[in-house]
Amino acid sequence: DTEVTQTPKHLVMGMTNKKSLKCEQHMGHRAMYWYKQKAKKPPELMFVYSYEKLSINESVPSRFSPECPNSSLLNLHLHALQPEDSALYLCASSQGDRGPLAQYFGPGTRLLVL
Amino acid sequence: AQSVAQPEDQVNVAEGNPLTVKCTYSVSGNPYLFWYVQYPNRGLQFLLKYITGDNLVKGSYGFEAEFNKSQTSFHLKKPSALVSDSALYFCAVRDFQTGANNLFFGTGTRLTVIP
Numbered sequence: 001d002t003e004v005t006q007t008p009k010h011l012v013m014g015m016t017n018k019k020s021l022k023c024e025q026h027m028g029h030r031a032m033y034w035y036k037q038k039a040k041k042p043p044e045l046m047f048v049y050s051y052e053k054l055s056i057n058e059s060v061p062s063r064f065s066p067e068c069p070n071s072s073l074l075n076l077h078l079h080a081l082q083p084e085d086s087a088l089y090l091c092a093s094s095q096g097d098r099g100p101l102a103q104y105f106g107p108g109t110r111l112l113v114l
Numbered sequence: 115a116q117s118v119a120q121p122e123d124q125v126n127v128a129e130g131n132p133l134t135v136k137c138t139y140s141v142s143g144n145p146y147l148f149w150y151v152q153y154p155n156r157g158l159q160f161l162l163k164y165i166t167g168d169n170l171v172k173g174s175y176g177f178e179a180e181f182n183k184s185q186t187s188f189h190l191k192k193p194s195a196l197v198s199d200s201a202l203y204f205c206a207v208r209d210f211q212t213g214a215n216n217l218f219f220g221t222g223t224r225l226t227v228i229p
Contacts, residue, residue, distance in 0.1 A: 103215070
């Protein structure tokens with residue numbers, strides 16, 4: 001299994017809602033990532049988890065809260081988002097978080113905040 | 115600081131012709147360089163990477179990339195373009211400053227292969 005899956009594919013939420021994005025991989029990878037991608041822009045790193053511990057937080061607002069329940073799962077909890085948070089949210093994984101390892105991406109969740 | 119630049123927002127090529135998507139990099143130390151492709155409404159797919167060794171790296175779907183240290187470039191190439199190659203291509207460099215495997219992406223080049 002060489003796939004990273006993400007649910008839901010699409011999400012529409014209001015600014016007062018609480019929702020969660022989910023990511024799963026069964027490749028035995030020990031590093032997982034959340035990226036945010038705006039239209040026609042490159043992905044921007046948000047968080048890195050290494051061995052289920054948060055290793056990098058790229059100064060992301062607290063309305064985004066990541067969680068890594070186990071080595072296969074990564075969640076992104078959303079609360080009180082703003083319309084400018086509308087974007088494609090990509091999850092990725094790699095074998096580890098050191099060395100020149102390729103990251104494998106999921107298809108993304110397209111989020112619209114109204 | 116490390117960065118990559120993709121000087122062309124858009125590249126058009128006729129089907130069957132060779133294609134090149136350009137990337138230049140700036141890093142302190144030895145670069146680890148990657149190419150990814152993104153189809154509409156999809157995540158990124160890994161194509162190939164350069165770590166060390168042979169300057170010509172072969173990857174998925176018939177793509178290859180040439181590492182040129184003197185020109186600090188890592189151009190993506192394919193001998194014969196297919197219409198299905200039309201997509202958004204990102205060059206990326208590994209972040210050395212944090213020591214972690216997070217990637218810095220270029221701004222992307224949209225490739226259109228014309229039938």
